[in-house]
Amino acid sequence: MLLIIDIDGTLADNGHRRVFLKDNARDWASFYQEEHVKADPPYPDALRAMKILTKTSARLVILTGRPERLRAITSAWLKTHYDIDTVEPDKGEFINGPRKSHVAQMFMRSDKDFRYANVFKESKVKWLYEVSADKNFVFIDDDTRCYGVYSQFGVILVPSHCWKAIQ
Ligand SMILES: [Mg+2]
Numbered sequence: 001m002l003l004i005i006d007i008d009g010t011l012a013d014n015g016h017r018r019v020f021l022k023d024n025a026r027d028w029a030s031f032y033q034e035e036h037v038k039a040d041p042p043y044p045d046a047l048r049a050m051k052i053l054t055k056t057s058a059r060l061v062i063l064t065g066r067p068e069r070l071r072a073i074t075s076a077w078l079k080t081h082y083d084i085d086t087v088e089p090d091k092g093e094f095i096n097g098p099r100k101s102h103v104a105q106m107f108m109r110s111d112k113d114f115r116y117a118n119v120f121k122e123s124k125v126k127w128l129y130e131v132s133a134d135k136n137f138v139f140i141d142d143d144t145r146c147y148g149v150y151s152q153f154g155v156i157l158v159p160s161h162c163w164k165a166i167q
Helices: 015-024 034-038 044-053 068-082 117-131 144-153 161-165
Strands: 002-005 059-067 085-087 103-109 137-140 154-157
Touching: 002 117, 015 034, 034 068, 044 068, 044 161, 059 068, 059 117, 068 085, 068 103, 103 117, 117 137, 117 144, 137 144, 144 154
Parallel strands: 002 059, 002 137, 059 103, 085 103, 137 154
Antiparallel strands: none
16 A cells, blocks of 8 residues: 655644745745744644554655755654654656555655645655555545545545544
8 A cells, every 4th residue: 555645734833934925925935944844743643543554565655846966864753753764766666666654655746846735646656556565555644635636536635534533
């Protein structure tokens, strides 16, 4: 099983940064400023659930709309809070290779990719499905715009309900 997980609003509580997008401000530079991103607290229910999920045989994939320039701080954040090491995208070796506990492959938007996050994610999910030998996909993402595509390729678990439900 591939467990494909979003970050913002799913693992990371970015509520304190959402002020930058309020009232049509759309201040993405501030929203994604490193100091602000680093300060995201993890959701306590997600922390608890992820401790359980990382012990299962699921293979972890992080699929985030965050730009690549935030890869280093995002990796450090995932390690600090969730004890997950991340690896960069490849041609399919990670998802088809031996499963590694507490390691996730992380897909991020290129710094020049200004498509909506759900459009970016749709292209990655289609690619993953094509390449992965294991076609059992489970998605955890708060972005309902993605659900149409996700439902074609697997099962959707909705945060925060699913975090509370995983015991
Ligand atoms: Mg999200």
